[in-house]
Amino acid sequence: MPFDLAALLDQHRGAGATIFNEHVNPKWGQALKLIGYDRAYVRAEGAYLWDAHGNRYLDLIGGYAVCNVGRNHPVVRKALIDYLESNAPSMVQFETPVLAGALAKELKKRVGRDLDRVFFTNSGTEGIEAAIKFARCATKRPVMLSEHSAFHGLSTGALAMNGCASFREGFEPFPSEFRAVPFGDLAALERELARGDVAGFVVEPIAGKGVHFHAAGFLAEASQLCHKHGALFIVDEVQTGVGRTGTFLAIDQEGAVEADMVVMSKALSGGYVPVGAVLCRTDIWEKVFSRLDRAIVHSSTFHMGGLAMVAGLAVLSVYDEERLAERAIESGAQLRVALESMMARFELMGAVRQRGLMLGIEFHKPRSLALGVAWRMVHALDANLFTQAITMPLMAEHRILSQVAGHAMPVLKLTPPLALSSDDGAYFLSAFEQTMIGLHRFPGPGWAVLRRMAGNALGTPSRV
Numbered sequence: 001m002p003f004d005l006a007a008l009l010d011q012h013r014g015a016g017a018t019i020f021n022e023h024v025n026p027k028w029g030q031a032l033k034l035i036g037y038d039r040a041y042v043r044a045e046g047a048y049l050w051d052a053h054g055n056r057y058l059d060l061i062g063g064y065a066v067c068n069v070g071r072n073h074p075v076v077r078k079a080l081i082d083y084l085e086s087n088a089p090s091m092v093q094f095e096t097p098v099l100a101g102a103l104a105k106e107l108k109k110r111v112g113r114d115l116d117r118v119f120f121t122n123s124g125t126e127g128i129e130a131a132i133k134f135a136r137c138a139t140k141r142p143v144m145l146s147e148h149s150a151f152h153g154l155s156t157g158a159l160a161m162n163g164c165a166s167f168r169e170g171f172e173p174f175p176s177e178f179r180a181v182p183f184g185d186l187a188a189l190e191r192e193l194a195r196g197d198v199a200g201f202v203v204e205p206i207a208g209k210g211v212h213f214h215a216a217g218f219l220a221e222a223s224q225l226c227h228k229h230g231a232l233f234i235v236d237e238v239q240t241g242v243g244r245t246g247t248f249l250a251i252d253q254e255g256a257v258e259a260d261m262v263v264m265s266k267a268l269s270g271g272y273v274p275v276g277a278v279l280c281r282t283d284i285w286e287k288v289f290s291r292l293d294r295a296i297v298h299s300s301t302f303h304m305g306g307l308a309m310v311a312g313l314a315v316l317s318v319y320d321e322e323r324l325a326e327r328a329i330e331s332g333a334q335l336r337v338a339l340e341s342m343m344a345r346f347e348l349m350g351a352v353r354q355r356g357l358m359l360g361i362e363f364h365k366p367r368s369l370a371l372g373v374a375w376r377m378v379h380a381l382d383a384n385l386f387t388q389a390i391t392m393p394l395m396a397e398h399r400i401l402s403q404v405a406g407h408a409m410p411v412l413k414l415t416p417p418l419a420l421s422s423d424d425g426a427y428f429l430s431a432f433e434q435t436m437i438g439l440h441r442f443p444g445p446g447w448a449v450l451r452r453m454a455g456n457a458l459g460t461p462s463r464v
């Protein structure tokens with residue numbers, strides 16, 4: 001029998017979790033069930049997902065900031081179909097693929113900064129691995145610096161620069177050549193740089209974990225400090241790139257940042273095909289790919305696949321055509337203003353952090369006695385629990401997907417498609433307000449859910 005995708009999907013309709021849990025990752029299946037995210041989606045468009053019963057969900061996670069152009073964007077889909085139908089030769093390897101050249105040229109147009117060479121990857125973490133290798137090779141120094149709070153991916157090198165113990169546990173040892181400085185601490189950065197052994201400092205312009213911003217001027221000054229001490233300044237725009245924060249790169253809003261490498265990925269995929277890119281100064285690149293026999297000294301089998309390059313090119317054209325960065329600025333600001341206006345009424349709300357459509361809503365210990373008791377009780381049960389009291393009713397009662405901003409963080413994080421409509425924004429705000437009203441009653445069902453969860457299993461995993 002020839003392969004029949006529709007028949008396969010039909011065969012498992014309504015029971016997709018069974019085959020997944022049996023053969024892939026039952027723990028993940030269990031965790032999703034615990035927080036009520038064990039839904040099976042059968043269709044997606046823009047910011048929406050649909051289940052088999054025709055219920056529509058508003059997706060404010062966007063595949064971990066992958067779907068900047070929205071899911072199944074018609075322009076990206078058509079480009080991919082056109083490519084498939086052209087019977088194009090992909091992954092010949094012994095070739096110089098035109099599409100890779102074209103995507104590199106388009107990326108450079110938008111990034112500028114004399115980052116004139118582009119190395120393609122299949123993921124964000126692979127981009128970070130490439131940057132580590134390039135930095136060491138170009139500087140002939142061993143040490144990579146990062147921030148304690150960082151998330152740069154989960155492959156070995158990137159994990160060595162990951163500040164979260166819950167990701168690191170069990171995968172030790174981490175080489176001593178990976179050192180970290182506190183978030184946003186210029187003095188600590190300079191102390192480390194002054195040791196003279198640092199190849200590069202890798203930094204997220206905005207920490208995805210918790211959605212934390214650096215102080216104004218930090219990134220520019222950090223880049224200058226790196227150069228003063230002969231180290232490279234490497235910007236991880238895997239999550240913040242392609243308009244997420246209202247400009248093509250987040251560092252475009254940060255003054256005179258002297259970037260030596262910029263790592264991108266996620267949204268370039270259009271939510272379809274993994275794509276990543278490391279934009280790099282030519283003199284660094286020349287030190288890595290220094291001779292003919294080193295022409296592919298760093299490489300990977302899939303790294304310039306035709307579908308991936310087409311996805312990236314189509315995404316960039318949609319990004320321009322639909323003015324996605326400007327729209328992210330407008331709708332993000334509207335959401336922030338509305339959320340801030342709720343803070344006076346809801347004492348659990350501590351801060352709203354927003355740039356473009358990257359939002360973090362931080363909760364904190366309330367002042368009133370009863371809510372303070374509830375807060376302490378929940379944190380005593382499990383530091384990971386609290387924010388699920390927001391994500392769970394948003395899903396259960398409003399069919400909205402949202403996420404916790406990091407392990408044990410009382411921060412709700414939103415990274416929706418950049419063309420989020422004002423109606424969808426208003427729908428979220430109303431759902432969030434109702435959730436807050438529920439949680440500001442103790443005892444009440446909002447808190448009881450957490451007690452039940454704690455009884456079932458402690459904690460649920462969170463990415464950033």
Ligand SMILES: Cc1ncc(COP(=O)(O)O)c(C=O)c1O
Pocket residue numbers: 064123124125126128151152153154204208236237238239240265266464
């Ligand atoms: C800032 C940042 N860097 C790197 C990565 C790793 O990317 P990937 O998951 O594609 O390996 C992520 C993923 O969430 C990220 O947010």
